[in-house]
Amino acid sequence: MQNLIFREATELDLPKVVEIAVEAIEYSQSPFRDSSLxxxxxxxxxxxxQLQSLFGQSSIGVFVAEKNGNILGHVIVLSGMKAVTGELQGWIIDLSVKKDFWGTGVAEELTLKAEEFxxxxxxxxxxxxVTSANKRAVRFYEKMGYQEERKQMVKKI
Ligand SMILES: CC(C)(COP(=O)(O)OP(=O)(O)OC[C@H]1O[C@@H](n2cnc3c(N)ncnc32)[C@H](O)[C@@H]1OP(=O)(O)O)[C@@H](O)C(=O)NCCC(=O)NCCS
Structure with a gap:
């Protein structure tokens, strides 16, 4: 794709990043809960x-894909989170790409940025x-080499 760049976000990008992430949350809806979209x-x-206050700290990485001045998607990643083993690792807080750019490799490049960070x-x-019902995202992460490690379960009581 022409004029497509991947770069670290600046504070000015944050409102757009939040907007894209909020729009994309519908794909993470759980079929087992009544909560409204x-x-x-x-x-x-x-x-x-809260990103606004964390932004700039060395433990947080925010990367965006930009084409002709428009943000197409982003990844937000945190370093130093505790795994179940007790060791510290990275954690993807959010990965969202605008629907028009799904299947274009943008998500892959953003994920690689997070990995590099x-x-x-x-x-x-x-x-x-990742929400299990979000089959596209699950498939995407599997393609990228991520493996299921734990299951999070819920029952309405
Ligand atoms: C998740 C996301 C970043 C992935 O980016 P993408 O560009 O759509 O991903 P890709 O197209 O590279 O890969 C998706 C894969 O799922 C497959 N897929 C699509 N719909 C599917 C479904 N219903 N069931 C199973 N697989 C599906 C695609 O065919 C593709 O696999 P392939 O390349 O082997 O054909 C993007 O879809 C997105 O922003 N979604 C909304 C936000 C979100 O859900 N983020 C993740 C939260 S953790």
Whole structure:
């Protein structure tokens, strides 16, 4: 794709990053919960707005794909998160690409950026959580070499 660049985000990109992530949250909806999409969006927005205060710290990496001045997607990654083994690792907080650019390799490049960031921090593993019903995302991560390590379960009581 012409004029497509992958770069570290600046603070000015953050509102757009939050907007794309909030829009994409619908694909992470759980079929086992009654919570409305609006509630999920509200929660996601609040969660990601904390980014503004974390932004700039060395443990957080935010990378964007940009074409002709437009942000097409991003990845947000944190280093130094604890794994179940107790060791420190990286964690993908969010990976979202605008739907028009799915299947174009943008998500792959962003994921590689996150991996490189974590490798440079000296960590060996990069983890993430994904809604099982989000089959496209699950398939994408499998393609990228990620393996299922734990299952998170829920029951309405
Ligand atoms: C997840 C996301 C980043 C992946 O990027 P993408 O460009 O769509 O990914 P790709 O097209 O490279 O890979 C998706 C794969 O899933 C496959 N796929 C699509 N729909 C599928 C389905 N319903 N079931 C199983 N596999 C499916 C595709 O065919 C493709 O595999 P292939 O390359 O072997 O054909 C992007 O879809 C996205 O932004 N989704 C919304 C946000 C999101 O869900 N983020 C992840 C939260 S953890």
């Amino acid at each position: 609006e509630k999920m969006k509200e929660y996601r927005r609040k969660d990601l707005e 974590i490798k440079l921090k000296g960590f060996q593993y990069l983890g993430l959580g």
